[in-house]
Amino acid sequence: MDATLLASIYASTAVAVGIILAAAGLGSALGWGLICSKYLEGIARQPELRPQLMGQMLFTGGLMEAFPMIVLGMAMWFVFANPFAGALQSAIAG
DSSP states (O other): OOHHHHHHHHHHHHHHHHHHHHHHHHHHHHHHHHHHHHHHHHHHHOGGGHHHHHHHHHHHHHHHHHHHHHHHHHHHHHHHSOHHHHHHHHHHHO
16 A cells, blocks of 8 residues: 555545534634624514524524534544545555
8 A cells, every 4th residue: 555645645634624624613603693693683673572582593503503513523533534545445455
């Protein structure tokens, strides 16, 4: 097995994981910004609905926070159990 090819796979995977995590963080931050801005718009239009809007905002924000954690779990799978390195090893062995 060629060590440089394996190192290239691990390096490419590390770069891809960094890009994926950055995109997930950016998406979550933009999502929180949109959620909070719409919450404030809703309060400005109908102040009496503030408790209901707050509950919906926090629920949606919780869903928004779950997305980067799911992406983090997938990224850690790529880092620690790299399927591309296993595919290379099986292709060389077979």
